[in-house]
Amino acid sequence: MGNGTVIKIAKPKGGIRSNKKEFVVYKSSTYKIKKHLGKIKKHGRRYDWLIMKKYSKKFPKSKKYKRKLYKLKKLFKKNGVIPYEIMRRRTGKPNFQNLRLNKKGKIIVIDYGNFKFIRNNRLSS
Numbered sequence: 588m589g590n591g592t593v594i595k596i597a598k599p600k601g602g603i604r605s606n607k608k609e610f611v612v613y614k615s616s617t618y619k620i621k622k623h624l625g626k627i628k629k630h631g632r633r634y635d636w637l638i639m640k641k642y643s644k645k646f647p648k649s650k651k652y653k654r655k656l657y658k659l660k661k662l663f664k665k666n667g668v669i670p671y672e673i674m675r676r677r678t679g680k681p682n683f684q685n686l687r688l689n690k691k692g693k694i695i696v697i698d699y700g701n702f703k704f705i706r707n708n709r710l711s712s
Contacts, residue, residue, distance in 0.1 A: 592628060595637045605700030607634040612668070612702045622668050625661060625687075625697040642687035642695045652694070656681050659694050664705075672700040 597603045613627045626640040646652060656673065663670040672682050673696055685698040 591641050593641045595639065595663055596659065597635050600706060603634050606630065606637050606702045608702070609637065609698075610634060611706075612699055615704070616668065619668055620663060620668055622663075623696055624699055625695055639697070642697055644685050644688040644690075646681055646683050646686035646688060646694065648681075648683075653681060655694060656686070663702075667705050669703040669705055670696065670699070671703065 595606060597606045610627055610630050613621065613624050615625065625642060627637055628640060629638040630636065646656075649686055660670055660673060672685055674680065675682055687695045687697050689695050
């Protein structure tokens with residue numbers, strides 16, 4: 588959009604569900620998790636659009652950042668969130684299209700509409 592934000596417009600029902608899920612995950616997450624999620628600034632009443640902060644820095648293809656991503660995945664799970672689609676299921680490689688870095692080099696997930704919450708009594712360390 589030119590002002591440090593991007594707009595996600597959802598047309599099919601699946602896209603609207605994904606936008607709504609992203610909003611719910613973002614608003615319901617603890618600070619430890621939220622600081623790794625793309626910041627949602629505004630949304631449509633029916634979640635047909637979201638305005639998010641833009642993160643331009645690509646996720647590096649390095650062993651260092653792959654290790655950081657494994658730790659991040661564990662942090663999400665420890666805090667009750669299953670972070671689908673940050674890593675490829677079959678290969679275990681990072682899903683680069685859903686990952687960026689912020690200005691400080693922290694990993695940011697920019698597409699988290701498929702994340703799931705798990706119950707606290709089922710959490711494993």
